[in-house]
Amino acid sequence: MFDFSIITSWVHGMLTSVMPLGLAVFIECVMVGVCLLLMYAVIAVVMIFMERKVCAAFQCRLGPVRVGFWGLLQVPADVLKMLTKEIITIRRSDKFLYNLAPYIVILASVLAFACLPVSKGLEVLDFNVGVFFLMAASSIGVVGILLAGWSSNNKYSLIGAMRSGAQMISYELSIGLSILTIIVLTDTMQFSEIVARQADGWFLFKGHIPALVAFVIYLIAGNAEVNRGPFDLPEAESELTAGYHTEYSGMHFGLFYVAEFVNLFIVAGVAATIFLGGWMPLHVAGWEGFNAVMDCIPGFVWFFGKAFFVVWLLMWIKWTFPRLRIDQILTLEWKYLVPIGLANLLLMVIVVVFKLHF
Amino acid sequence: MSNYIKGLFHGVGTLMTGMKVTMKEFFTPKVTEQYPENRATLKMYDRFCGELTMPHDAEGRNKCIACGLCQSACPNGTIRLTTETVADPETGKTKKRLALYEYDLGSCMFCHLCVNACPTGAIRFSTDFEHAVYTREKLVKQLNRQ
Numbered sequence: 456m457f458d459f460s461i462i463t464s465w466v467h468g469m470l471t472s473v474m475p476l477g478l479a480v481f482i483e484c485v486m487v488g489v490c491l492l493l494m495y496a497v498i499a500v501v502m503i504f505m506e507r508k509v510c511a512a513f514q515c516r517l518g519p520v521r522v523g524f525w526g527l528l529q530v531p532a533d534v535l536k537m538l539t540k541e542i543i544t545i546r547r548s549d550k551f552l553y554n555l556a557p558y559i560v561i562l563a564s565v566l567a568f569a570c571l572p573v574s575k576g577l578e579v580l581d582f583n584v585g586v587f588f589l590m591a592a593s594s595i596g597v598v599g600i601l602l603a604g605w606s607s608n609n610k611y612s613l614i615g616a617m618r619s620g621a622q623m624i625s626y627e628l629s630i631g632l633s634i635l636t637i638i639v640l641t642d643t644m645q646f647s648e649i650v651a652r653q654a655d656g657w658f659l660f661k662g663h664i665p666a667l668v669a670f671v672i673y674l675i676a677g678n679a680e681v682n683r684g685p686f687d688l689p690e691a692e693s694e695l696t697a698g699y700h701t702e703y704s705g706m707h708f709g710l711f712y713v714a715e716f717v718n719l720f721i722v723a724g725v726a727a728t729i730f731l732g733g734w735m736p737l738h739v740a741g742w743e744g745f746n747a748v749m750d751c752i753p754g755f756v757w758f759f760g761k762a763f764f765v766v767w768l769l770m771w772i773k774w775t776f777p778r779l780r781i782d783q784i785l786t787l788e789w790k791y792l793v794p795i796g797l798a799n800l801l802l803m804v805i806v807v808v809f810k811l812h813f
Numbered sequence: 814m815s816n817y818i819k820g821l822f823h824g825v826g827t828l829m830t831g832m833k834v835t836m837k838e839f840f841t842p843k844v845t846e847q848y849p850e851n852r853a854t855l856k857m858y859d860r861f862c863g864e865l866t867m868p869h870d871a872e873g874r875n876k877c878i879a880c881g882l883c884q885s886a887c888p889n890g891t892i893r894l895t896t897e898t899v900a901d902p903e904t905g906k907t908k909k910r911l912a913l914y915e916y917d918l919g920s921c922m923f924c925h926l927c928v929n930a931c932p933t934g935a936i937r938f939s940t941d942f943e944h945a946v947y948t949r950e951k952l953v954k955q956l957n958r959q
Contacts (some may be wrong), residue, residue, distance in 0.1 A: 513835050517845040775835040776828070791821065 457753055460576030487579055491569055495717055502716040502766070504530045509767060513774040540705035545607060548702065552606035557703065557710035559599030564714040564721065566592035571724045572646045574734045574754035586634055586644040589725065590627070593680075596718070597623045600689070600699050603711070607702035615698025618781055619682055619689035625788045626686075629676035632796035633669040636803045637662065637729045640812065650733035655740060657732035661813045665803040670730045672796050674768065677722035679784065681715060684773035686784060723765035727758060731765070734758040857940035862923040865892075865916050866939045867956040875957055876935035879911040886930035891921045911957055918944060919952035 466486075470479035504519075504527070511518030519526030544550065569579040570589040580588065597620055604616020640662050641649050659666050679686035690698030700711040727733060734754030738746045779787070806812050846855065857863070869875050879896045895913035900906065928937055936956070946952060 512839050512843070515838055515841060515844050517843050517847075520847070771832065771835060771839075775831050 457574075458576045459574055463576060491565065491579060495565060495568055496713075498720050499713040499717050500530050500534065502720055503533075503712075505763070505766065506716065506770065509770045510774055513771070534709075537709040538706060542705040542707055545609075545702050548608045549606035552602045553702075554707070556599045556603035556606060557707045557714075559602065560596050560714045561599075561710045563592055563595035563599065564717050566595070567721050568717060570646060571721065571758075572650055572728060572733055573758050577755070578647050581645060581647050584644050585646040586638065586649075586729075589646075590631060590634070593718070593721065594623075594627060596714070603703070604699040607699075609702050611695040611697070611701045612699050615689045615695045615701070619699060621781070622679055622682070622686060622689065622784055625785060626676045626679040626792075629672055629788060629792040629796050630680060632793065632800055633673040633676065634725075634729060636665055636669040636796075636800050639800065639803045639807055640666070646728060646733075649729055650735055653732040653735045655738060656813055657730065657735070657737075659730045662803065662806070663812065665799050665806055666730065668795065668799045669803070670726070672792055672799070673726055673730070674765070674772070676788075676792060677726065678769050678772055679788070681718040681722055683715070683719060684769065685776035685779050687773075688778055688781060688784065719766060719769060720762060723769060724758070724762040726765045727761035731761045732757075733761075857942070859940070861940045861942070862925055862938040863940045863942040864918060864938065864944065865921065865927065865936055865956065867914060867936050869958055873958055875911075876933040877911045877914065877957065878933055878935070879909050880932065882930040882932065883927035883936060886926045888924065888926065889920045889922055891917050892927060893917075914956040915953060916956050917953045919949055 467479065467483065470482060474482075507529070508518040508526075519529035522529040522532055545553065566580075567589050570581075570585055570592070572578040572581065582588070600619045600623075601616050604612040604614075604619070607613075637649075637658055638644060640658060641652055643649060643652070653661070659670055662669075678684040682689045688694075690700070695701070700708055703711060734757050736746075736749035736752060736754075736757055738749065848855070867875050867877065879894060881894050881896075884892045884894050893913075893915040894911065895915070896909050897912040898907050899910050901908060923938070925938060944952070
């Protein structure tokens with residue numbers, strides 16, 4: 456398994472040999488930030504393209520095929536269009552909050568994105584309470600959505616934002632409980648450690664029944680958390696036009712749109728990291744030759760493969776089920792997912808205490 | 814409590830059924846037709862209303878009796894019949910006969926009412942749908958050949 460920290464420490468050594476440490480660290484921060492934003496944008500484009508193709512396949516269509524080979528240039532063309540559109544200001548809106556809201560959403564999204572360990576030695580934010588930080592950072596997004604709904608001075612936006620707030624805060628609980636179930640198994644909150652402990656088997660297999668239940672709960676709650684799938688009533692087109700981003704145009708709308716898709720990727724990436732082993736290849740104890748072959752595939756390929764597989768699962772759910780009503784959403788959360796999550800947590804504690812896991 | 818658990822498993826079961834359906838759909842061949850590329854192999858459905866035609870047999874005769882029902886059935890005034898009266902040379906009785914059957918494709922809305930109204934089945938819709946021409950006059954077509 457190739458360790459990317461060789462490259463990063465080589466860059467660090469090069470920089471510190473020609474300039475003081477403070478300046479070198481500053482330049483490294485800028486470089487990491489630029490790389491992160493570039494990856495963010497590329498993943499957003501890939502996700503939008505994948506959404507359109509997968510959605511088309513589930514509806515027995517082909518999806519975009521005209522612009523570029525197999526429709527590959529469709530999303531870049533849409534991005535260019537979005538960039539050139541005018542950003543209108545709404546009369547009698549709260550101008551400052553109206554312009555601030557998309558940036559809060561994108562900020563929360565980028566902070567959470569930075570936590571994902573992409574490959575061995577390629578972790579941007581990696582410290583002992585990484586899981587906590589990820590959940591805290593991703594919760595900032597709801598503030599941006601509420602602000603967007605409030606400042607637009609539009610009833611659709613406000614209703615959409617309120618629904619979104621109720622939904623995201625509720626489902627945060629289930630996400631927390633299902634992640635906590637895995638934390639009980641790992642006894643660490645550091646992402647690199649979580650990945651390292653899955654070297655001899657992914658947690659989905661190691662934790663067997665409770666881990667599987669936690670995985671399913673995580674997928675459902677994650678889908679609700681990013682306002683997608685059957686839980687997309689904050690932006691229910693048939694009732695609220697576009698929900699909290701009704702009044703936004705041009706790139707401000709684009710930021711919401713991009714953040715929504717990258718949040719989906721983040722949910723999938725976290726699921727891949729804590730349940731499916733992140734960048735850790737598939738290892739089967741005893742099969743040395745098989746393990747050696749699996750180790751030849753680079754870590755980031757494993758990570759993106761797993762993450763996009765989970766994204767595909769979430770899209771499958773989204774394009775299968777009709778939208779839930781607000782009371783149904785809250786019933787599902789408070790009467791089903793939370794009690795099951797709590798019981799599941801207890802089950803995992805029993806499994807860990809009596810060493811019933813693999 | 815037993816209702817809760819039963820409901821939970823029933824719900825999961827029905828959700829799985831739905832996901833099975835979409836999963837099958839994901840792998841079925843797609844129905845999208847890529848039109849200009851597939852012109853050679855394009856197969857239209859029989860009931861598609863493309864353009865009104867009047868079939869003629871080998872001797873160039875059609876079945877139209879010039880009753881004018883299609884003309885009065887048309888909501889858009891698309892069809893215009895011109896008739897002439899001819900006398901039968903043997904019996905001397907006069908009879909209405911079709912002189913000109915004009916069909917304006919430009920104002921047709923392909924509702925199929927004219928074909929429904931026709932008592933003799935003299936007109937029918939073909940599945941030909943490539944109608945683009947440069948002037949509106951070319952859209953007015955004479956259907957009878959004489």
